[in-house]
Amino acid sequence: MSDRPSNFIRDMILADNESGKHGGRVHTRFPPEPNGYLHVGHAKSITINFGLAAEFGGMCNLRFDDTNPTKEETEYVDSIIEDVKWLGGDFGGRIFYASDYFGQLFEWAKQLIRDGKAYVCDLTPEQVRQTRGTLTEPGQNSPYRDRGVAENLDLFERMKAGEFPDGSKTLRAKIDMASPNLNFRDPVMYRILHAEHHRTGNQWCIYPMYDWAHGQSDSIEGITHSICTLEFEDHRPLYDWYVQQLGIFAPRQIEFDRLNLTYTMMSKRKLLQLVQQKLVAGWDDPRMPTISGMRRRGYTPEGLRNFALNLGVSKTNGITEFEKLEFHIREDLNRTARRAMAVLRPLKLIIDNYPEGEVEWMDACNYPDNDSDLRQVPFTRELWIEREDFEEVPPKGYFRLYPGNEVRLRWGFFVKCTGVDKDELGQVTAIHCTYDPLSRGGNSPDGRKVKSTIHWVSANHALPAEVRLYDKLFTREDPNDAPEGQDFTANLNPNSLQVVQAWIEPALAAASAGDRFQFERLAYFCVDKDSTPSRPVFNRTVELRDSWGKTQKKT
Numbered sequence: 001m002s003d004r005p006s007n008f009i010r011d012m013i014l015a016d017n018e019s020g021k022h023g024g025r026v027h028t029r030f031p032p033e034p035n036g037y038l039h040v041g042h043a044k045s046i047t048i049n050f051g052l053a054a055e056f057g058g059m060c061n062l063r064f065d066d067t068n069p070t071k072e073e074t075e076y077v078d079s080i081i082e083d084v085k086w087l088g089g090d091f092g093g094r095i096f097y098a099s100d101y102f103g104q105l106f107e108w109a110k111q112l113i114r115d116g117k118a119y120v121c122d123l124t125p126e127q128v129r130q131t132r133g134t135l136t137e138p139g140q141n142s143p144y145r146d147r148g149v150a151e152n153l154d155l156f157e158r159m160k161a162g163e164f165p166d167g168s169k170t171l172r173a174k175i176d177m178a179s180p181n182l183n184f185r186d187p188v189m190y191r192i193l194h195a196e197h198h199r200t201g202n203q204w205c206i207y208p209m210y211d212w213a214h215g216q217s218d219s220i221e222g223i224t225h226s227i228c229t230l231e232f233e234d235h236r237p238l239y240d241w242y243v244q245q246l247g248i249f250a251p252r253q254i255e256f257d258r259l260n261l262t263y264t265m266m267s268k269r270k271l272l273q274l275v276q277q278k279l280v281a282g283w284d285d286p287r288m289p290t291i292s293g294m295r296r297r298g299y300t301p302e303g304l305r306n307f308a309l310n311l312g313v314s315k316t317n318g319i320t321e322f323e324k325l326e327f328h329i330r331e332d333l334n335r336t337a338r339r340a341m342a343v344l345r346p347l348k349l350i351i352d353n354y355p356e357g358e359v360e361w362m363d364a365c366n367y368p369d370n371d372s373d374l375r376q377v378p379f380t381r382e383l384w385i386e387r388e389d390f391e392e393v394p395p396k397g398y399f400r401l402y403p404g405n406e407v408r409l410r411w412g413f414f415v416k417c418t419g420v421d422k423d424e425l426g427q428v429t430a431i432h433c434t435y436d437p438l439s440r441g442g443n444s445p446d447g448r449k450v451k452s453t454i455h456w457v458s459a460n461h462a463l464p465a466e467v468r469l470y471d472k473l474f475t476r477e478d479p480n481d482a483p484e485g486q487d488f489t490a491n492l493n494p495n496s497l498q499v500v501q502a503w504i505e506p507a508l509a510a511a512s513a514g515d516r517f518q519f520e521r522l523a524y525f526c527v528d529k530d531s532t533p534s535r536p537v538f539n540r541t542v543e544l545r546d547s548w549g550k551t552q553k554k555t
C-alpha cells in the first residue's frame with residue numbers, strides 16, 4: 001500500500017512478486033515458543049507478519065514452536081492465541097504446532113542419514129561444545145562421524161525407542177567442522193530428553209533442535225517469507241542447507257531488528273522470574289510489558305499496532321524510548337476514550353449560596369467537540385475537587401482556586417472562593433465558594449473571563465473507587481544494568497504502584513472491565529478485572545502529558 005513507509009522486507013516481497021517466484025503468493029507465520037506470555041516485542045513481530053500478509057492479500061499462520069517439552073505449557077498456548085487475536089492477527093483456523101511435524105521430521109532425519117549427511121554421535125553435550133572450535137579455530141571431527149548408514153539408522157531408531165538415557169547421544173548433521181559459520185559444524189539435530197510434552201505426551205523421547213525444526217515447518221506450511229529477528233541471521237545458511245538437502249519447498253528467511261524498549265525487560269525467562277517470585281501480580285500485571293498486562297492496563301490494540309508500524313524495520317538492533325509507545329497509546333485513547341470526571345485526592349468544596357438539597361443534572365460531553373453525545377452529571381451544594389486545585393497562598397502563576405479567585409467548574413458554574421475551614425492543626429478541611437447562577441454550563445454570563453477550569457464530582461452522588469496509579473516497573477533505562485553482585489530485580493521501582501481511594505461520577509458505575517476513560521485533566525484509565533459494581537477499580541493507563549494546557553484553553 002502506498003501510504004505505508006517502504007522497508008526492506010516489503011521490497012523483497014515486491015521483488016519476489018515481480019519475478020513470479022511464488023506466483024505472487026505471500027504466506028508468513030508468527031512462531032512463538034509457548035514458554036511464556038507474549039510481550040510488546042512480539043507485538044512488533046505480529047504486526048509485521050500479519051500486516052504484510054494482509055497487505056499482499058496473503059495469509060499468516062500462527063505456529064507454536066513447541067520443540068522444548070520442559071519449558072512449555074498449555075496455559076501459554078491459550079494466552080498466546082488470545083493475545084494474537086486481540087492484536088488483530090487474523091490466522092483464521094490456521095493454528096499449527098511444530099510438534100505436529102515430529103513424525104515427518106523423524107522421517108526426514110532418516111533420509112539425511114541414508115544420504116550420509118547425518119550421524120549418531122555419542123559425545124556428551126559438554127564434549128560437543130568442547131570440540132566445536134572457536135571463531136578463529138576449526139572444530140574437531142567427532143570420533144563417531146564416520147559411522148555407517150545402517151548403524152546410524154539402527155541407533156537413531158533405538159534413540160527414539162527410549163533405549164538411551166538423556167544426553168547420551170545426539171543426531172548430528174554431517175557438514176563441515178572447519179566452517180567459518182559455527183552453525184555448520186555438525187549441528188545437533190536431535191537430543192534425547194525423557195520428558196512429557198504438553199501435546200505429544202510421552203510419545204517422544206527425542207526432540208528436534210530449533211534449526212532442524214523451523215525451516216522444515218515453514219516448508220510444510222508453504223511459508224514464502226519466514227520473517228524472524230536478527231539473531232537468526234547466522235542460522236540462515238543452515239536453514240537453507242536443510243531444505244536443500246531434503247529437496248523440499250524452500251521458504252526465504254528474512255531477519256529484522258528486535259524491539260528493545262527503555263525501562264523494559266523483554267526476556268521471557270526474566271519475566272517468568274518476576275512472576276514466580278511474586279514481584280508482580282502475575283503475567284498480566286498492568287506493569288508487565290506483556291500483551292496481557294498492557295491490555296489490562298488499558299492499552300489499545302490500535303495503539304500498539306501504530307507503535308509497531310512506526311518503528312519500521314532495520315538491520316541493526318537499537319533501543320526505543322518507552323515514551324514513543326506511550327505516545328501512540330495516548331494518541332489512540334484521545335480519539336476513542338470516553339471522558340468522565342473523578343477526583344483522586346479529594347477536598348470538599350461548599351457552595352454557600354447554592355440551595356441545600358437541590359440537584360441539577362448538567363450536560364457533559366462524552367467526547368471532545370461532540371455536542372450530541374452527552375451524559376448528565378449531578379451538581380449539588382457540596383462537591384469534591386482535587387486538593388491540588390486549591391492553594392491558600394497561591395504561588396506566582398497559579399490560576400486555580402484561592403481566596404478571592406473565580407474559576408469554572410467543568411460543565412457546571414463559575415465559583416469564587418470566599419474562605420476555608422480548618423481543623424485544629426490548621427489543615428484546610430473544606431473550602432467555601434459562591435456560585436454565579438447565570439454561568440450555567442460553565443458559560444460566562446457577561447464576557448468576564450476565568451483563567452482555570454477544574455473538575456469535580458457531587459459529594460452526595462460520587463461513588464468510591466480504588467484507583468491504581470502505575471509507574472515504570474524499573475528505575476533504570478536498562479533494567480539489566482544492575483549493581484555488582486545483584487540481578488535485574490535490584491532495579492525494580494519501589495513506587496511502581498500507588499493505590500488511592502478516589503471519588504468517581506455515578507455514571508461510571510455502569511462501566512465494565514476493560515472499558516477505557518479519560519478522567520478529565522488527570523490521565524487515561526481502564527476498568528480493572530478486579531472491579532465490581534460495589535467496588536470499582538481503575539488502572540491508570542497513561543498520563544495526559546499536556547492536559548493542563550489544553551483544559552485551560554477551553555472556554
Ligand code: ATP
Nearest residue numbers: 031032033041042044045228229258259267268269
Ligand atoms: P525469548 O528468547 O525471551 O524466549 P524469543 O525471541 O525466543 O524470546 P519466541 O517466542 O521464539 O521468543 O518469539 C516468537 C517470534 O517473535 C520470533 O519470530 C521472534 O523473533 C519474535 N520476537 C521475539 N522477541 C521480539 C522482539 N523483542 N522484537 C521483535 N520480535 C521479537
Ligand code: MG
Nearest residue numbers: 031032033065
Ligand atoms: Mg525463540
